Amino acid sequence: MQPHQYALAAGILWLLTLIVMPYLFAKARHLAYERGFADGKLAHQHTLKLQLQEAKRDQQALRTELEDVQRNCAEQLDARQAKIAGLKACIAELEARIMSYTGLAATRADHDKLVGAADTLRLAQRTLTALKSELQAARAGAQAEAVDELAKRIHAQLRTTPASAATTGVAA
Template identity: 55%
Template structure:
């Protein structure tokens, strides 16, 4: 073959190469893009899997912390309930004490004893007057008056109070 045939063959080869080359470059570029895209997806999937694993671990840690907190709260609640129960018991005991004190502290027997003491003191006052012991007689008279007033108040209180607190007069 002659030189011009060689040049023509090289030119045709060169032309075919120039025509096919853009397709080859595009195909190579598309192939590289797809490989990069797949690698990026794989990397992204790995990252998401790690994040998911960390989130699950954090969730498990939070659940155990919640369990511990729940147990601590239940213990505190039980302690508070026990404290409340003890306080209610103490309150009911104190209320019972108060109710026992709000009832009348004296009975009809106490009233009778007080009036008998006032009568005995009256006899003493008359005896001291007869013996001419004026100072002791006046002291006895004052005590009789005080005892009589106290007996009257006691008698009025016994009448006002229901009979369950003591034997009313």
């Protein structure tokens, strides 16, 4: 082969290389972009996974702290309720002592029982009247009146007896 043919062949080869090179560069750039994108996605997923694990650890720590706080609050509440119950029992005992020192033998509960007994006697009176037992009906009516009078005297005594601020409404 002649030297000018070599030169022509080299020129043609050079032109083919210049034509093919942009395609090869574009292909290489596209492959590099895809690999970089995939690597970036993988790194991002790894970062998110680590953040999620850290958030789960923090959440678990907060849950244990919340359980400790709830347990402490429950213990404090139980202690306070026990203390309140003890104080209420002490108050009731002291009020009973005060009532025993006043010389009053009857209480509000006794008054309520007397009123209930009077109502029962009136019911018996009405029943006996309906059964045409006038003598027993009159006796039941008289007993109901006597019990009512006794309840009124107890009520008056309860109202005049000084009571503590906690039982003022209960006393009368």
